[in-house]
Amino acid sequence: MPILEARSLSKRFRRPDKKSGFNGALKHLVQRKYKNFTAVDSIDLEIDAGESVAYVGPNGAGKSTTVKLLTGILKPSEGTVRVMGRDPHTERIANAHDIGVLFGQRTQLWWDLPVEESLKLLKHMYRVPEAEYRLRIERFDELLGLGEFMPALARTLSLGQRMRADLACALIHAPKMVYLDEPTIGLDISVKDRLRAFLRQLVDDGTTLLLTSHDLADIEEVCDRIVILDEGSIAYDGPISELKARYITTKAVHLILDGPADLDALREKFPEYEWAAGQAASEAVATYETVRSTTAEVLGHLTARLAPRDLSLSEPDIEDVIRRLYAGELAK
Amino acid sequence: MGVDARHTATVYGRSLWAHFRSVVEYPADFWVMATTGIFWQIMSFGFVTILFQNVNAVGGWGYHEMLMLVGFLAVAAGSPALYWDGIWSIADQVADGGMDYRITRPAPVMPQIATLHIGLQGVGEVPLGAAMFVYGWIGAGVGLGQIPVALLLFACAAVIQVAMYTIANSANFWVKGRVPVFGFFLVEMQNEAMRFPLPVFPMAVRVLLTFAIPLAFASFVPVEILNGRASEWWLLGPPLTAALLAALAVWIFRAGLRSYDSAGH
Ligand SMILES: Nc1ncnc2c1ncn2[C@@H]1O[C@H](COP(=O)(O)OP(=O)(O)OP(=O)(O)O)[C@@H](O)[C@H]1O
Ligand SMILES: [Mg+2]
Numbered sequence: 001m002p003i004l005e006a007r008s009l010s011k012r013f014r015r016p017d018k019k020s021g022f023n024g025a026l027k028h029l030v031q032r033k034y035k036n037f038t039a040v041d042s043i044d045l046e047i048d049a050g051e052s053v054a055y056v057g058p059n060g061a062g063k064s065t066t067v068k069l070l071t072g073i074l075k076p077s078e079g080t081v082r083v084m085g086r087d088p089h090t091e092r093i094a095n096a097h098d099i100g101v102l103f104g105q106r107t108q109l110w111w112d113l114p115v116e117e118s119l120k121l122l123k124h125m126y127r128v129p130e131a132e133y134r135l136r137i138e139r140f141d142e143l144l145g146l147g148e149f150m151p152a153l154a155r156t157l158s159l160g161q162r163m164r165a166d167l168a169c170a171l172i173h174a175p176k177m178v179y180l181d182e183p184t185i186g187l188d189i190s191v192k193d194r195l196r197a198f199l200r201q202l203v204d205d206g207t208t209l210l211l212t213s214h215d216l217a218d219i220e221e222v223c224d225r226i227v228i229l230d231e232g233s234i235a236y237d238g239p240i241s242e243l244k245a246r247y248i249t250t251k252a253v254h255l256i257l258d259g260p261a262d263l264d265a266l267r268e269k270f271p272e273y274e275w276a277a278g279q280a281a282s283e284a285v286a287t288y289e290t291v292r293s294t295t296a297e298v299l300g301h302l303t304a305r306l307a308p309r310d311l312s313l314s315e316p317d318i319e320d321v322i323r324r325l326y327a328g329e330l331a332k
Numbered sequence: 333m334g335v336d337a338r339h340t341a342t343v344y345g346r347s348l349w350a351h352f353r354s355v356v357e358y359p360a361d362f363w364v365m366a367t368t369g370i371f372w373q374i375m376s377f378g379f380v381t382i383l384f385q386n387v388n389a390v391g392g393w394g395y396h397e398m399l400m401l402v403g404f405l406a407v408a409a410g411s412p413a414l415y416w417d418g419i420w421s422i423a424d425q426v427a428d429g430g431m432d433y434r435i436t437r438p439a440p441v442m443p444q445i446a447t448l449h450i451g452l453q454g455v456g457e458v459p460l461g462a463a464m465f466v467y468g469w470i471g472a473g474v475g476l477g478q479i480p481v482a483l484l485l486f487a488c489a490a491v492i493q494v495a496m497y498t499i500a501n502s503a504n505f506w507v508k509g510r511v512p513v514f515g516f517f518l519v520e521m522q523n524e525a526m527r528f529p530l531p532v533f534p535m536a537v538r539v540l541l542t543f544a545i546p547l548a549f550a551s552f553v554p555v556e557i558l559n560g561r562a563s564e565w566w567l568l569g570p571p572l573t574a575a576l577l578a579a580l581a582v583w584i585f586r587a588g589l590r591s592y593d594s595a596g597h
Contacts, residue, residue, distance in 0.1 A: 013593060068594050073432045075590075093335075096438035108433035110350070112449055117350045124346050125439050127339070153358075 004047040009079035011040040039065040041232035052203040054219035055212045057229035058326050063212045067181045100175035104182035109154035115165045116150040126173035140168045143198045160191040180211045196221045216319045247321040252287045255308040343439045347447035369456025391531035399468030405551040406461025408489035413451030416494045421448050423504035423512045429595030485554035488570035492550040495577035505588025526551050549573040
């Protein structure tokens with residue numbers, strides 16, 4: 001049985017239907033008209049225990065709204081959610097013990113209290129036994145470097161410190177199902193690296209993870225499966241490797257030539273490739289489709305005829321694929 | 333799954349206690365806030381004292397009775413700052429979606445919100461209010477035998493205040509915006525109206541403040557009972573009002589939580 005199961009899940013928000021400007025506002029006061037806006041549109045999602053799922057999509061796609069539906073914060077307009085067999089909205093207290101939640105945009109730390117106090121309050125709230133609590137704090141300190149700011153007031157933390165503390169808060173009760181909504185937003189590269197390694201470890205230890213992020217490196221390093229959301233509907237759902245296999249159908253050879261690259265001449269000579277300028281004037285980039293020719297063929301062909309001084313290979317990364325998916329360039 | 337009362341009490345108590353402990357470590361805020369509370373009560377005392385240099389009675393009440401009233405009001409309305417002040421953050425929590433986290437935790441939401449912070453002005457207000465009340469009590473010649481009744485009345489008044497603050501602030505589940513306008517309105521009204529005995533007001537206002545917005549049961553009626561101006565039957569009023577308002581507060585807060593749809597980020 002999957003640990004999480006959503007069926008035809010939808011969420012509609014009511015939006016004031018008013019024209020802009022003062023007149024519009026005035027009219028709205030009298031008429032009170034509303035329009036329904038569908039943020040999440042009939043999605044089906046199943047997550048098995050131990051999976052690590054990336055949930056991505058452009059701004060406003062409905063990712064955070066989905067997380068709020070899955071965690072029981074919002075009541076679905078339609079459809080059902082089951083987490084370990086429970087409805088997270090109506091059985092929220094029982095469900096709470098099994099889930100951990102982080103919204104990168106805001107903190108759950110008690111603003112006026114030291115970080116340590118927040119963690120202790122959560123310990124009592126989740127009834128974590130003292131010994132387990134100590135063990136986890138030790139581990140978080142080791143992996144996230146919590147110790148240095150445990151005595152600091154939450155409101156005095158830097159963003160990176162706050163995020164690490166919040167992550168500890170979300171995981172203090174060792175939840176089985178963890179939702180992280182943009183846990184790396186605004187962090188510097190070294191903190192991001194640290195966080196990703198920590199999350200990968202978490203997944204390897206058997207925690208089920210749903211992660212949203214606009215940083216695709218997070219996703220590639222932490223997750224195995226990717227779900228792409230677009231305007232409230234799922235546009236792709238499958239292993240990241242498959243997404244690559246399916247959409248990364250081209251490779252490119254970067255050639256450094258003796259003189260400046262003459263693209264028009266190259267296009268005429270080798271019409272079977274797509275030609276583009278490289279970073280240097282002497283660089284030319286030939287893109288070919290992997291179904292039509294093998295890399296060895298292309299290399300043999302080009303080196304024999306152009307005698308480049310140097311060459312290298314590249315392939316589009318997942319970021320390109322997703323960018324094209326968002327732009328609607330790829331068939332769904 | 334039902335609410336586990338003991339666990340809820342632990343969550344509530346620990347959060348409150350953590351805030352009091354942090355006061356000891358960061359005492360600057362404490363002194364500023366406590367002084368504000370003390371100053372406010374001195375103003376109150378001055379107001380009554382100056383008033384009585386010009387008149388002999390207000391609505392039939394003498395100087396010491398008035399001090400009892402003003403002191404009782406200060407304790408009843410001021411003490412929730414020490415144990416229910418977080419309720420004033422409903423507006424903020426709704427506006428920026430902070431409520432989200434509380435909903436995902438295994439404890440009722442109301443006590444989590446109520447203990448988000450403490451209002452240290454209460455540390456100044458409550459003892460000074462109590463001092464005024466006791467001074468008035470002695471001056472008015474109320475017997476010591478009334479002490480248990482007084483304690484019961486204080487307890488009821490505290491519940492009434494907490495419930496009223498909760499109801500007024502819960503309006504912000506629907507009225508979006510960071511300012512708890514209804515809460516402010518309630519406090520303003522109570523400060524202005526309730527420091528006078530009700531007989532100074534027209535009948536309509538008296539009925540309003542006793543039965544519609546029953547603030548009278550949190551100060552005026554208790555003091556009337558203590559100084560023997562009201563019949564024993566009135567003693568039923570405060571506990572009944574407290575029970576009713578508490579139930580109403582829980583109901584309204586829950587309705588608010590049901591209509592909560594987080595924030596769009
Ligand atoms: N509480 C709300 N009330 C009204 N509309 C909302 C609310 N929450 C979200 N929305 C709307 O629903 C849509 C989806 O929002 P959501 O926050 O789920 O997007 P997202 O995918 O998380 O975007 P981002 O990447 O920018 O965080 C947006 O158009 C947003 O304006
Ligand atoms: Mg979002």
